[in-house]
Amino acid sequence: MLININGDLIMETLYEYDRLLEELLNSDKLKYCYECGTCTGCCPITEMSNGIYKPRNVLLKISLDLKSVIKEKEIWLCASCHKCYRLCPQGIKTPDILIKLRDLSVELGYIDGFIEALDIIKKDIPLPAVALFIGFDPLFGTTDRTKIAEIFKKFIEDYKEGISLVNREDITSDKHVAIIGSGPAGLTAAKYLIKKGYPVTIFESMSEVGGMLRKGIPFFRLPKDIVDIEAEYVKKMGVEIKTNSTITNLDDLKERYDAIFLAIGAQKSKHLGIPGEDLDGVITAIDFLNKANTNDIDIQDKKVVIVGGGNVAMDVARSALRLGAKLVNACCIEDNETMPAYKKEIQAAMIEGTEIKTTLLPTKIFGDNGRVTAIEFIKIILEKSEDTGDIRIIPVKDSEQRLDADIVVLAIGSATDLSFLPAEIIGRNVIDANPLTTETRLPGIFAGGDAIFGPATATEAMLTGKRAAFSIDKYLKGLKDLI
């Protein structure tokens, strides 16, 4: 397919481009795009880059001139948050399309576009080093990874050097802002608020900064020294960070601070409600990943069964294999088509040795001497109602099967702990806030990130952090209209 001239790889014939375009048009459904613009309207990167990246425009360029677009920076500016895909009325897989183009771009040696994109990421994305690892995925190119990795390393070195030169921001306001939570939403809001001259204090339950960036996302996708770099930046700007500080009610904070931003994430893991869940060796995905990230779990030669078929389940599987697990099964109720994990995550988990088992409903966990030994599932059929589109789960008679397990990991979702919040701002399992302004019903109290969306992405959390800073600034200046 590719030939090499003067060290550069080039595409052999125009026919190859046609073939790729054909593939994108069909399997990724590009041909169904009717240019409604929803993808651009909802894209966090479009808003954060002030319109430099617009998925709608990229899709159009792909259809018209694929050969040129693979050289351009736009294909590198999608953060793979999949919001466009979730909202696209036609189900167009824009992030998958762009990943394919990145692979091709790297294969062909067109990496200038990536270098140009880095300038925008550095300038416009609030936590650029983190975003680079988990969003912009520079190592997704299939062939010439070393070339990309070098550019990437240099970016991190320059960014670190820049932080060493950062000075404390001038505090020009006497209005104090409290932020609860130091995940991407909280850190972003802190950065923008202190730049505007407000004294900012972050309260964080954990002993270290970063939220899910630190305890959820696996070490091999986001090295924890990258989270340290971002935390260092925020501290050097003058933000006060109080770790090991759990806020249990807002009354005291309301007395002491002029505005509060709730960036508390979705940290509470869900449980199955089946017998045996309290056995030793049954652990939630977040606890498992946190322990894996701090090297605090021994799973060498162990059999691991993961319950769940989302991205978090795939991260658990890949972490377990890296830590020496003998056998890793990920079992979910969905079928291959409806599994919620992204295709690239499923593929990566399978290539690394995960066995994926679909249409299985967990019924019981077995143990011996208080420790888990196996988990039982029953085969199910998923039946879609013609009228409502709802999926009905029908257990198949006598189809019980047991999988031996030394560790069972529950990766079935998480929710926000709303127990300490006033009733006026509690919605359905999330904090009820206007996503555009982050205002809640209570004056001076704002909320963003996973706490208002449910588990989403760091990119969306950063956007709400930025929006919160602008809204809080307007609120503290006495402006009524926050949009």
Ligand SMILES: Cc1cc2nc3c(=O)[nH]c(=O)nc-3n(C[C@H](O)[C@H](O)[C@H](O)COP(=O)(O)OP(=O)(O)OC[C@H]3O[C@@H](n4cnc5c(N)ncnc54)[C@H](O)[C@@H]3O)c2cc1C
């Ligand atoms: C395994 C996994 C993999 C992921 N992979 C990706 C990815 O590849 N790309 C991507 O974009 N996103 C990814 N995400 C999602 C992303 O991490 C989250 O969407 C994002 O971290 C949410 O940010 P947040 O600031 O809203 O909340 P969080 O990051 O959850 O931070 C909330 C913080 O608030 C603190 N807190 C909570 N309550 C209190 C309290 N009462 N007092 C004091 N502190 C409190 C918590 O300790 C926590 O530190 C992943 C998530 C997980 C779990």
